[in-house]
Amino acid sequence: xxxxxxxxxxxxxxxxxxxxxxxxxxxxxxxxxxxxxxxxxxxxxxxxxxxxxxxxxxxxxxxxxxxxxxxxxxxxxxxxxxxxxxxxxxxxxxxxxxxxxxxxxxxxxxxxxxxxxxxxxxxxxxxxxxxxxxxxxxxxxxxxxxxxxxxxxxxxxxxxxxxxxxxxxxxxxxxxxxxxxxxxxxxxxxxxxxxxxxxxxxxxxxxxxxxxxxxxxxxxxxxxxxxxxxxxxxxxxxxxxxxxxxxxxxxxxxxxxxxxxxxxxxxxxxxxxxxxxxxxxxxxxxxxxxxxxxxxxxxxxxxxxxxxxxxxxxxxxxxxxxxxxxxxxxxxxxxxxxxxxxxxxxxxxxxxxxxxxxxxxxxxxxxxxxxxxxxxxxxxxxxxxxxxxxxxxxxxxx
Amino acid sequence: xxxxxxxxxxxxxxxxxxxxxxxxxxxxxxxxxxxxxxxxxxxxxxxxxxxxxxxxxxxxxxxxxxxxxxxxxxxxxxxxxxxxxxxxxxxxxxxxxxxxxxxxxxxxxxxxxxxxxxxxxxxxxxxxxxxxxxxxxxxxxxxxxxxxxxxxxxxxxxxxxxxxxxxxxxxxxxxxxxxxxxxxxxxxxxxxxxxxxxxxxxxxxxxxxxxxxxxxxxxxxxxxxxxxxxxxxxxxxxxxxxxxxxxxxxxxxxxxxxxxxxxxxxxxxxxxxxxxxxxxxxxxxxxxxxxxxxxxxxxxxxxxxxxxxxxxxxxxxxxxxxxxxxxxxxxxxxxxxxxxxxx
Ligand SMILES: [Fe+2]
Ligand SMILES: [Fe+2]
Numbered sequence: 001x002x003x004x005x006x007x008x009x010x011x012x013x014x015x016x017x018x019x020x021x022x023x024x025x026x027x028x029x030x031x032x033x034x035x036x037x038x039x040x041x042x043x044x045x046x047x048x049x050x051x052x053x054x055x056x057x058x059x060x061x062x063x064x065x066x067x068x069x070x071x072x073x074x075x076x077x078x079x080x081x082x083x084x085x086x087x088x089x090x091x092x093x094x095x096x097x098x099x100x101x102x103x104x105x106x107x108x109x110x111x112x113x114x115x116x117x118x119x120x121x122x123x124x125x126x127x128x129x130x131x132x133x134x135x136x137x138x139x140x141x142x143x144x145x146x147x148x149x150x151x152x153x154x155x156x157x158x159x160x161x162x163x164x165x166x167x168x169x170x171x172x173x174x175x176x177x178x179x180x181x182x183x184x185x186x187x188x189x190x191x192x193x194x195x196x197x198x199x200x201x202x203x204x205x206x207x208x209x210x211x212x213x214x215x216x217x218x219x220x221x222x223x224x225x226x227x228x229x230x231x232x233x234x235x236x237x238x239x240x241x242x243x244x245x246x247x248x249x250x251x252x253x254x255x256x257x258x259x260x261x262x263x264x265x266x267x268x269x270x271x272x273x274x275x276x277x278x279x280x281x282x283x284x285x286x287x288x289x290x291x292x293x294x295x296x297x298x299x300x301x302x303x304x305x306x307x308x309x310x311x312x313x314x315x316x317x318x319x320x321x322x323x324x325x326x327x328x329x330x331x332x333x334x335x336x337x338x339x340x341x342x343x344x345x346x347x348x349x350x351x352x353x354x355x356x357x358x359x360x361x362x363x364x365x366x367x368x369x370x371x372x373x374x375x376x377x378x379x380x381x382x383x384x385x386x387x388x389x390x391x392x393x394x395x396x397x398x
Numbered sequence: 399x400x401x402x403x404x405x406x407x408x409x410x411x412x413x414x415x416x417x418x419x420x421x422x423x424x425x426x427x428x429x430x431x432x433x434x435x436x437x438x439x440x441x442x443x444x445x446x447x448x449x450x451x452x453x454x455x456x457x458x459x460x461x462x463x464x465x466x467x468x469x470x471x472x473x474x475x476x477x478x479x480x481x482x483x484x485x486x487x488x489x490x491x492x493x494x495x496x497x498x499x500x501x502x503x504x505x506x507x508x509x510x511x512x513x514x515x516x517x518x519x520x521x522x523x524x525x526x527x528x529x530x531x532x533x534x535x536x537x538x539x540x541x542x543x544x545x546x547x548x549x550x551x552x553x554x555x556x557x558x559x560x561x562x563x564x565x566x567x568x569x570x571x572x573x574x575x576x577x578x579x580x581x582x583x584x585x586x587x588x589x590x591x592x593x594x595x596x597x598x599x600x601x602x603x604x605x606x607x608x609x610x611x612x613x614x615x616x617x618x619x620x621x622x623x624x625x626x627x628x629x630x631x632x633x634x635x636x637x638x639x640x641x642x643x644x645x646x647x648x649x650x651x652x653x654x655x656x657x658x659x660x661x662x663x664x665x666x667x668x669x670x671x672x673x674x675x676x677x678x679x680x681x682x683x684x685x686x687x688x689x690x691x692x693x694x695x696x697x698x699x700x701x702x703x704x705x706x707x708x709x710x711x712x713x714x715x716x717x718x719x720x721x722x723x724x725x726x727x728x729x730x731x732x733x734x735x736x737x738x739x740x741x
Contacts, residue, residue: 033699040692040703047741050706062698066682067512071574077566085495088562091569108584110522110565113575120578121585123527142558143495151488153428170413177456184544185451185465187536187551194533194554195588199526202561209529209558216551217488219544220431223453227434230419235412236452239463243451246465246537335409356405363403391403 011038019048021056028055069114072096084147088139088203101130101309103200111199125198131309133197133251135301138207141294145210148294150287152221157280161229164277167349171340172277173231176222178337182265183218185242186258190215193251207298214291221284235336240327248320252306256317259299260324263370266292270369271362275344296373303377317379322386329388332363363392415457427489431481431545441543443472453541468540473652475539475593477644480549483637487552492630494563499623503571509695510620513686515573517618520683521564522575524608527584528638529557531600535593549641556634563627570623577682583670594649594656595663601642603667606719609635610712611687617704618690639719646723661731668733679735706739713739 008025015025028038033055041051077091091097096112103111107120127133135141164172190212197205226233241261248254269289276282307314331337338359339352345362346355367389374381385393420437422429435441439455447470450462469475477483506514532550539547568575587604590596611618612635615628649656684705685698691708692701713736720728732740 036692036697037699037703040697040700041706044703044707046703046706046710047738049738049741050710053738054702054706059699062685062688062695063681064685064695066516066577066685067509069516069576071515071576073574074572075569075574076572077569079495079500085493086498086500086566086570087495088566091566093569096569096575107578108523108527109578110519110526110575113519113523114577116578123585124588142562146491146493146495146559149491151428153424153430153485153488156429158424158429167413170416173416174412177453181451181453181456181541184453184541184547188451188539188547189537191533191536191551191554195530199523202526202565205526205529206558206562209554212533212551213555216548219453220484220548224429224431224434227422227437227439228424228429230421232416232420233439233453233455234415234457236450236456236459236462238459239450239465243463243465333403333406335406336412338406339408339410339412352408360403388403 007035011042014042015051018042018045018051020046020051021048024051024055031055031057032059071114084143087143088206089143092139092203099130099134099203100200103128103130103198105199107199109199111202123198124195126196127251128198128200129309130201131305133255133302134201134204135298135305137297137301139203141298142203142207142210145207145214145291145294148290150217152217152224155287156221156224156283158224158228160280161278163230165348167343168277169229169231170234171343172229172275172281173226174234174336174340175275175344176226177234178237180219180222180226181237182242182261183215183222185237186245186261187212187215187219189242189245189248189254189258193254196251211295211298214295218288218291221288225281225284234340238331238334238337241324241331244323244327252313252317253320255299255302255306256320257324259303259373260321260328260370262292262296262299263373264328264366266296267366267369268362271365274358275341277344300373300377303374303379307378314379318381318384321374321381322384325386325389329386360392367392427485430485431548432485435481435545441472441476441545445542447540447542449540451541453544466537468538469543469593470540472543473649475543475546475645476648477546477549477641478648479640479644480545483641484545484549484552487549487556487634487637490633491555492559492633494559494566494627497630498563498566498626500566500570503621503623506571506620507694509689511571511573512576513689514571514620514624515568516576516682516686517690518564518568519575519577520579520680521608522561522568523579524584524604525557525560525564527587528600528605529554529561531587531590531596532557534588535596538593553638553641556638560631560634563631567624567627579680579683583667586667586670590663594645594660597642597645598660598663599667601638602646602719602723603664603716605635605638605642606716607712609639610715611708614691614708614711618687620690643719643723646720646725650724657725660725661728664728665731665733668736670735710739710741 012025072094075094077093079086079090106122108123109115245257269285272285273282342352342355342359345358346352371382422433449464449468451465532553587600612628612632615625619625619628688698688701688705689695691704692698717729
């Protein structure tokens, strides 16, 4: 007893020093708090008000009903591939891996957790049907994006750049100005759609987050190249194509519309090494192509899933594709788009005639790649391809 | 029929748009956004602007479309450190798959595992919104302040990783996802109608509260993997917070007349006991934290005491950050749910 009394007196002294109410400790004991609670509060050096908030009321035992939430207790996710670590695909275990065709919860509930019914506001999501935006590989593509991350500031050989002939440098800079804006604008458009996607499709949102971040780095890296070697920024990119993406009224429209540009861009970066004047540019184009290849895989898979789920929406897709084709073809004729490429492909201003021919061939391959991507998604567009693009794949009979 | 696209006559006027050559030099941090903002290309209040997708410094096209309304004043969105914060984000990306020692997870007492999983469930929810909010604001940012946009894009990636790492934690050790959060006050982040309102509520307040919790991760996390998750996530949150604090500072310095308006946003948000993603008072979150901090259900009351310490840290650090931003007078009008913790 004397030992307890001494302890209690010591506790009271500490409480006084912390400015606790007189008698708080005794009241706390009456309320049913034990030595660990009082000692814990003293150890935490709670101020008077905080201590009262805690100890000056009857002790309410914890509710702990959340502990009874049904879970798949005992289901453990483990890495399928030790090298890759614990991936998002690895945690798609048991019911947690089931992505419903129709998600009905309007709140921000984490898919697979126990709903708090009727107590949470509608978060305003609009995408509840899986086939609207989902693609089977999104979880893998997301982890791939993380494994393949790169940093423009430090992964490119900025110090290796050497002075180039003025017309060449300016052509590169004009191309970079354009590409930087296109990448940035696409990231902005995609970002605006994130709040539309419900939690049923969390893996898709993760993947789109990685796409937005990839595009940010493209915008950054292209701008850096424009400014790194004495050239500077040129004329802003044409605005028709990007404007059409911002006009999309639904995610399927956006995806179909972007399919055209995404195809053309990937084909372009795949062979842009031919335009490069140095290792830095070769690396930059290759990195951009690798990132865009993931996006293209998503686009093809998404379109295929979408068409399968909504066969009645098939014909409608031609409208969005056509709109993008017309705008892209118009931009391909723009002097500030066409001429820098011809100049680079021709090796300088003097070689622009050969450059124009090489560019036509590149454009043809871009259109072919686009049609092939659509075909891979099970969509036949070739017969209805807009004449402005058809011109590139069906050269004049002479 | 002849379909070959005609080759128009050369124009080449774009070749004449370039200024005198001015190369920029990489530093030991590589070629950074700060380096390329030299030579008259830094963000400026008085630079000619438009609402087209043009990024700052490019020559304007006479026929460019407007792309929708964007802020036309630098102070509305700017934070001085956003260039450095973006570069830091790129350098410090991590992988929730490979940088967390998942292999070291071992079976925990049931109640501890449930408590970790409850906390992870709440955070998997909160982090999901934290990516949506910056996404929502991207179209409002002018290309004249594109670095702000780049920063927000890096935040979207960070928040994706946070969403996924907490989901992984819930599923990695046999626990699973528990109760959905209720009344976490997340809607108010999406409801913001102004960039500064959003940034103060999300970056400074909500992410600040979350950060104070992550910083106590050494005490909260029962395993090395848990502690590391909190540490890595805290590293990211410190950037998001820094953006918010620096943005607020910029706004208050450039447009001091907005002070009362900003207080008003906080008045409302603080009514919800601190609202936003920092609401740790929701019973499942409060109780799971008390179990983790106390070291088991048997030490629940001890855990509550430590929880109050966490609450105090949250509120004090919140006030300190506001003070740094120039809103030190917040202390005098702090919401009633927070005042007991300001001492
Ligand atoms: Fe976060
Ligand atoms: Fe954050």
